[in-house]
Amino acid sequence: MRAVLCREYGPPSTLRVEVLPDPVPAPGQVLLRVEASGVNFPDTLIIEGRYQQKPPMPFVPGAEVCGIVAAQGEGVTWPALGTRVAAVITHGGFAEAVAVDAAKCVPVPEGVPPDAAAALCLAYGTVLHALEDRGALKAGETLLVLGASGGVGLAAIQIGRLLGARVIAAASSEEKLAACREAGAEGLIDYSRENWREGIRALTEGKGPDVVFDPVGGAFTEPAIRSIAWRGRYLIVGFAAGEIPRMPLNLVLLKNCAVTGVFYGEFARREPERNREILQRLFRWVAEGRLAPAVSRRLPLEGAAEALEMLAGRRATGKLVLLTHGAAAPRG
Structure with a gap:
């Protein structure tokens, strides 16, 4: 098989596509012929040794896949051979x-389709778990999404709207905000400008957002929590800005708000049945035409380094997906 291999920690440019033996499924496992793999920000961290999990070298990055079951390990009766499935894993997907x-x-x-299924697993699974299980978002409430033009951010806009919320999107350029508007955001905030909190205040008539979805961290966290509504819920999803913020806890007290962590990978491991429900619900929404994953680019395996560089440089809008096994992989 062809696979994207990480032989040493470093930037995406160190990755190479190599030919390796097919994996052999262990007891309780299945072998998937991968059709599509989603590319995510944690993939940029794991190849640099900055992620929570550190696979033994060499390893194949890639944490969400869609493919066809080609072989079953000992003791496996389901899923059956030939079944198309999706899965969230730690690594191994770019193959x-x-x-x-x-x-x-x-x-x-x-x-x-396979690209949509792969794109749904991590970003959309994270969002639905965050907004429902952790943020208790209700219809009619206001949701503020930071980093709203990225794959997770656009997913949060779409899922927020499906759950009946009014969504305000925050991003750093007019081009990115245009993508947020297209995804369904009703309010737009350019947080590259000074006093961007004034925009939040105006869009919420001084009340502030009920839920803040924050995959960015860094310098954006404190202004956002200062803007949150009374009894608001602040969701810590990630730190794409590269800096883990130090939050003044007096703000949490003064707003009577909750600050909640969202660790989707560990949730999926500890609560597999609930995670299965989440993914099945997302797939139903796609099949019913209610949700279209925001896939902005589809690339071949050889495009893995390019995709990861786009994510690391915060130049990607929407989801990036790698396609394999004969699927056409347009550059745009």
């Missing part, structure tokens, strides 16, 4: 084949 625990597999229904 033509990967061994995956059968328990992690979720069947992909008719009407959901």
Whole structure:
């Protein structure tokens, strides 16, 4: 099989596509012929040794896949051979084949193409878990999304709207905000400008957002929590800005708000049944035409380094997906 290999920690430019033996599924695993792999910000961290998990060298990055079951390990009766499934894993996805625990597999229904299924797993799974399970977002409430033009941010706009919320999107350029508007955001904030909190105040009539979805961190966190509504819920999703903020806890007290962590990978491991429900619901929304994953680019395996560089440089809008096994991979 062809695979993107990380032989030493470093930037995306150190990755190479190599030919490796197909993995052999262990007991309880299945072998997937990978059709599509989603590219995510944690992939940029794991190849630099800055992620929570550190696979032994050499390893194949890639944490969300969609593919066809080609072989079953000992003791596996489901999913059946030939079934299209999606799965969230730690690494191994940027390849033509990967061994995956059968328990992690979720069947992909008719009407959901492989690139959409791969794009849904991490970004959209994270968002639905965050907004419902951790943020208790209710219809009619206001949701502020930071880093709103990225793959997770656009997913938060779309899912927020499906849950009945009014969504305000914050991003750093007019081009990125245009993508947020297209995804369904009702309010737009350019946080590259000074006094961007004034825009939040105006859009919420001084009340502030009920829920803040923050995958960015850094210098944006404190202004956002200062803007949150009374009894608001602040969701810590990630630190794409590269800096873990130090939050003044007196703000939490004064706003009577909750600050909640969202660690989707660990949630999926500890609560697999609930995670399966989340992914099945997302797939239904796609099959019903209610949700279209915001895939902005589809690339071949050889484009993995380019995709990761775009994510690391915060130049990507929407989701990036790698395609394999004969699927056409347009550059745009």
